[in-house]
Amino acid sequence: MFGDYSLGDLGSIFVMQGFAGLILFSVYVLMALGLAIIFGQMGVINMAHGEFMILGAYVTWMTSSFFQSYLPSLFSGYFFLAMILAFIASGALGMLVEWVLIRHLYKRPLDTLLATWGLSLILQQAYRSVFGAREVGVELPQWMLGSLHVTDSIEVPINGVFVMCLTLLITISVAYVMYKSRWGRQVRAVVQNRIMAGAVGINTEKVDRYTFGLGCGIAGIAGSAFTMIGSTGPTSGQLYIVDTFLVVVFGGAASLVGTIASAFSISQTQSTLEFFMSGSMAKVLTLLAVVGILMLRPQGLFALKVRK
Amino acid sequence: MTDNRFFNRSELIGILVLAVFLVVVLPLTLDVFRLNLVAKYLTYAFVALGLVICWGYGGILSLGQGVFFGLGGYCMAMFLKLEASSVENTKIQSTPGIPDFMDWNQITSLPLFWQPFHSLTFTILAIILVPGIFALIIGTAMFKRRVGGTYFAIITQAVAAILTILIVGQQGYTGGINGMTDLRTLKGWDIRPDHAKVVLYFFEVGCLLVCIMIAQFVRHSKLGRILVAMREKEDRVRFSGYSVANFKIFAFCIAAVFAAIGGAMFALNVGFMSPSFVGIVPSIEMVIYTAVGGRLSILGAVYGTLLVNFAKTSLSETFPELWLFGLGGLFIAVVLAFPNGLAGIWGDYVQPRIDRLMPSRKSKPDGWTDSSVADGAPAE
Numbered sequence: 001m002f003g004d005y006s007l008g009d010l011g012s013i014f015v016m017q018g019f020a021g022l023i024l025f026s027v028y029v030l031m032a033l034g035l036a037i038i039f040g041q042m043g044v045i046n047m048a049h050g051e052f053m054i055l056g057a058y059v060t061w062m063t064s065s066f067f068q069s070y071l072p073s074l075f076s077g078y079f080f081l082a083m084i085l086a087f088i089a090s091g092a093l094g095m096l097v098e099w100v101l102i103r104h105l106y107k108r109p110l111d112t113l114l115a116t117w118g119l120s121l122i123l124q125q126a127y128r129s130v131f132g133a134r135e136v137g138v139e140l141p142q143w144m145l146g147s148l149h150v151t152d153s154i155e156v157p158i159n160g161v162f163v164m165c166l167t168l169l170i171t172i173s174v175a176y177v178m179y180k181s182r183w184g185r186q187v188r189a190v191v192q193n194r195i196m197a198g199a200v201g202i203n204t205e206k207v208d209r210y211t212f213g214l215g216c217g218i219a220g221i222a223g224s225a226f227t228m229i230g231s232t233g234p235t236s237g238q239l240y241i242v243d244t245f246l247v248v249v250f251g252g253a254a255s256l257v258g259t260i261a262s263a264f265s266i267s268q269t270q271s272t273l274e275f276f277m278s279g280s281m282a283k284v285l286t287l288l289a290v291v292g293i294l295m296l297r298p299q300g301l302f303a304l305k306v307r308k
Numbered sequence: 309m310t311d312n313r314f315f316n317r318s319e320l321i322g323i324l325v326l327a328v329f330l331v332v333v334l335p336l337t338l339d340v341f342r343l344n345l346v347a348k349y350l351t352y353a354f355v356a357l358g359l360v361i362c363w364g365y366g367g368i369l370s371l372g373q374g375v376f377f378g379l380g381g382y383c384m385a386m387f388l389k390l391e392a393s394s395v396e397n398t399k400i401q402s403t404p405g406i407p408d409f410m411d412w413n414q415i416t417s418l419p420l421f422w423q424p425f426h427s428l429t430f431t432i433l434a435i436i437l438v439p440g441i442f443a444l445i446i447g448t449a450m451f452k453r454r455v456g457g458t459y460f461a462i463i464t465q466a467v468a469a470i471l472t473i474l475i476v477g478q479q480g481y482t483g484g485i486n487g488m489t490d491l492r493t494l495k496g497w498d499i500r501p502d503h504a505k506v507v508l509y510f511f512e513v514g515c516l517l518v519c520i521m522i523a524q525f526v527r528h529s530k531l532g533r534i535l536v537a538m539r540e541k542e543d544r545v546r547f548s549g550y551s552v553a554n555f556k557i558f559a560f561c562i563a564a565v566f567a568a569i570g571g572a573m574f575a576l577n578v579g580f581m582s583p584s585f586v587g588i589v590p591s592i593e594m595v596i597y598t599a600v601g602g603r604l605s606i607l608g609a610v611y612g613t614l615l616v617n618f619a620k621t622s623l624s625e626t627f628p629e630l631w632l633f634g635l636g637g638l639f640i641a642v643v644l645a646f647p648n649g650l651a652g653i654w655g656d657y658v659q660p661r662i663d664r665l666m667p668s669r670k671s672k673p674d675g676w677t678d679s680s681v682a683d684g685a686p687a688e
Contacts, residue, residue, distance in 0.1 A: 039458075043458075045458055045461070045462075047592075101640065101644070104644055105643070105644075108647075109457065109458050110369045110457065110458065110461065111643045111647070113369075113371075113458070113461065114595065114596065114599055114639055114642075114643045115639060115640050115643040115644065117592055117596075117639060118635070118636040118637065118638070118639025118640040118643070119636060119640065120636075121632045121633075121635055121636035121639070122632065122633055122636035122637065122640075124632065125629065125632035125633050125636070126633075128629075129629060238588075238589070242462075242465055242466055242469045242588060245462045245465070245466075246462070246466055249459060249462050249463075278477060280473045280474075280476060280477030281477055283473050284470055284473050284474050284477065287466055287469060287470045287473075288470060290466070291463055291466050291467065291470070294455075294459075294463060295449040295450060295453065295455070295463075296453075298450075298453050298454070298455040298459060
């Protein structure tokens with residue numbers, strides 16, 4: 001299968017596919033970060049995670065339409081405001097959901113799966129009723145269109161680079177919040193030993209609520225970033241949810257490094273394979289590999305060593 | 309357990325009531341179109357029944373039952389499709405004698421794995437063995453390494469995703485996204501007209517009742533008690549010298565085979581099979597039927613399936629928008645308020661009243677012990 005290409009061609013192919021994989025990687029990381037917090041730290045299986053992401057996408061779309069009609073002069077910068085709004089909207093909804101639904105189910109992780117699946121159906125129908133069943137696409141500002149020519153045969157789209165920078169920024173912020181800030185220490189304390197954390201004066205209910213909100217808020221940002229590379233419909237979230245869960249589980253649920261490493265390996269495998277066979281077969285092979293490795297290493301690539 | 313080892317009297321009455329309901333009441337009151345709809349719903353009841361054993365009793369939540377439903381359904385559909393693609397029927401194709409979708413996809417000869425499906429005996433064996441062995445492989449790989457709970461659920465979900473993508477992608481071999489349509493005859497007997505539908509309905513009800521008996525047997529045997537013990541305190545059972553993995557594998561395989569029988573019935577009754585019954589969404593819906601009916605109740609699973617599907621059909625005909633809100637709300641309500649579903653309501657509220665009216669009958673059937681009502685899902 002390599003016969004038809006010269007070495008130089010192959011090199012560019014790998015770079016280009018590698019780059020496409022990096023964009024996929026960024027999307028996976030953004031989605032998986034939120035899920036890693038919710039599933040990894042809290043043990044809640046949030047099947048509605050995709051819908052929180054779509055909420056962020058819709059908020060971005062509304063912001064962009066608003067800027068287009070009322071503030072066309074500021075349109076090139078709408079995205080930064082949209083992201084903040086997406087974070088707030090998804091985070092607020094997440095906290096509401098935690099208060100109404102999730103907090104009753106902490107002792108029954110499998111039931112959170114069913115309940116949040118019900119929630120995802122409700123949200124999907126809500127989006128369909130409010131925004132219509134049609135997919136919506138966001139108009140990109142001028143500076144995000146086009147691509148950078150690295151060499152004659154290699155070019156990279158600017159919006160892809162932007163998504164990657166954004167991912168980097170958010171990953172660093174999450175790592176900082178979880179591992180350096182006072183609040184992050186409280187979160188990890190609650191995860192490791194809820195009763196003890198409560199005994200030393202941490203308000204565990206509040207920590208839970210904000211953690212869930214943070215995870216959903218990051219999903220909102222992911223959705224916001226997602227609008228730059230694809231269109232959004234009421235059911236788009238469902239397409240990604242299994243992939244995202246696999247990323248988190250494959251990496252080792254509570255490990256940030258693991259999540260990033262597994263997102264990287266999955267996305268790169270898939271985009272490299274995609275060049276040599278149909279997209280669906282590439283996906284099948286990638287998922288099979290992931291499932292196979294998970295059977296050998298059930299705790300994921302980077303398992304946190306804790307006493308149970 | 310007064311009368312018999314495997315039934316106490318109220319369970320026997322329950323099964324008889326269900327049998328009368330399915331065999332006498334429904335065929336007399338519904339027209340053939342509605343009866344065929346019930347037949348379609350009942351195919352999911354097989355899956356729900358399997359889930360009662362594997363999820364309710366074994367504590368193993370599989371989100372990939374659609375895989376087994378699909379494997380059974382596709383085995384049946386392949387046989388029917390081959391019969392519908394005889395040389396005379398397909399003489400307008402460039403290669404007569406092969407299924408139409410293969411012809412469209414420029415496949416000129418029948419693939420090797422299709423060949424044995426010319427035989428009905430092989431097909432029936434395949435319907436049971438293919439999903440059974442597949443479940444055995446997955447189960448062995450997972451449970452021997454003590455993968456359980458949420459991880460198992462997510463991995464089975466991934467398997468469902470893989471199979472769907474594979475079926476859709478390999479259009480030439482599987483019919484792709486359209487699936488296998490235009491299934492006509494079973495051994496020369498036309499399955500499409502009304503009287504055939506009625507015969508198939510009764511056949512299906514018969515199979516369902518047999519499966520209910522098997523489930524009842526599993527539940528009351530020592531095996532069922534070990535499953536419950538495992539669900540409640542897995543380590544303790546392991547330390548007592550039982551091979552926890554083997555019991556889990558067995559429960560998972562039974563659930564898989566039930567689902568596959570349901571799938572095969574589906575292909576027969578509905579006349580087609582497509583990947584839209586294999587993936588994640590249908591798999592989760594099947595779990596929901598079980599949850600609504602009651603994850604600990606064999607009969608509850610059947611009633612839950614019928615009820616949710618009836619509601620789905622009638623509501624989505626009249627209020628297509630409200631339906632998803634209703635379904636979503638139902639899941640949440642069941643999980644939050646009635647972890648044991650309809651059967652739980654029956655066992656906790658209705659039955660005690662009946663018992664008070666008829667003091668000769670004894671207590672509620674075992675299965676929903678008080679502790680399992682209180683915390684619902686098994687401890688991890």
